[in-house]
Amino acid sequence: MIPNNFEYHRATSVDDALTLMAKHGMDAKLLAGGHSLLPAMKLRLNQPGVLIDIGRIDELRYIKKEGNELVIGAGATHDDIAHSEVARNTLSMLSEAADLIGDVQVRNKGTLGGSLAHADPAADWPAVMIAAKANIELKGTNGSRTVAADDFFTGFFMTALEDNEIITAIRIPAPPKGARSAYQKFMQPASRFAIVGCAAMVTLDGGECREVSVAFTGLSDAAFRASNVEAALKGKKPTEENIAAAVQAAGEGVMPMSDHFASEEYRLHLARVYAKRALMAATQ
Ligand SMILES: Cc1cc2nc3c(=O)[nH]c(=O)nc-3n(C[C@H](O)[C@H](O)[C@H](O)COP(=O)(O)OP(=O)(O)OC[C@H]3O[C@@H](n4cnc5c(N)ncnc54)[C@H](O)[C@@H]3O)c2cc1C
Secondary structure (H helix, E strand, C coil): CCCCCCEEEECCCHHHHHHHHHHHHHHEEEECCCCCHHHHHHCCCCCCCEEEECCCCHHHCCEEEECCEEEEECCCEHHHHHCCHHHHHHCHHHHHHHHCCCCHHHHHHCEHHHHHHHCCCCCCHHHHHHHCCCEEEEEECCEEEEEEHHHHEEECCEECCCCCEEEEEEEEECCCCCEEEEEEEEECCCCCCEEEEEEEEEEEECCEEEEEEEEEECCCCCCEECHHHHHHHCCCCCCHHHHHHHHHHCCCCCCCCCCCCCCHHHHHHHHHHHHHHHHHHHHC
């Protein structure tokens, strides 16, 4: 349980972190809350020679409204989001998901940026950010760019992040008027990671589902948008029967994971159950 030796540098700003990354190259890893990286280092699954600590950069830790967007700094902790009134008022699934992550220590230190960069297939934030139609802001030595959450998670612990880039912020567009959201998960009882989690955002208009946004985590190798479920509910009344029928499409077109926590069949079953719960909670 003791990691390999490493050098430690504490970055004072995003630009300072980028300079340190350029200097140390592939041997360096960013350290935010440390709740994914440090366990991996102790298990020697990850053995960086240099850690660049970005966990105390104030410019990365905020949650604010900016024009029509909610902007969350990558360094905001799960606990910051759980207790943010502006986040809760924008989309309640943000605080619901934050509240369900790990335990108090994990929520106090773990960050939104760290969770998205790590892209654990069982992590909660990826599904929530896809359902919220968030955009992820990245800064690198060659400039800044924005990637839609839909395109960010590319596979098992894989993202669109380049080696020389830092996630700086997550931008969530103001949801349409009348939009409501919910996040529901079946959790691993020890870690509270999602065996399957579902985030849903629905906009009702004249008693019908005008816009539907649904995303899953835990079901396959990366979080993904459930376009089939969305299409099956769009334009329909959010009755229990219609929702139960729509969630039958959960998992279509993806390869469900199977491990010692849950088989492929059980995960598919959970996906339907938890999608129904999330959609019912968002619409009733
Ligand atoms: C006991 C336990 C229970 C947990 N339960 C849950 C749970 O229920 N749900 C859940 O979703 N997660 C859970 N987690 C994971 C937790 O949420 C982590 O905090 C999170 O996955 C990583 O965030 P971090 O800030 O700790 O990142 P770190 O561990 O510091 O870093 C993780 C990775 O992201 C990179 N990184 C960090 N910040 C940035 C950035 N701004 N830009 C680019 N790269 C960056 C690092 O280089 C590293 O590769 C749990 C962890 C533990 C230890």
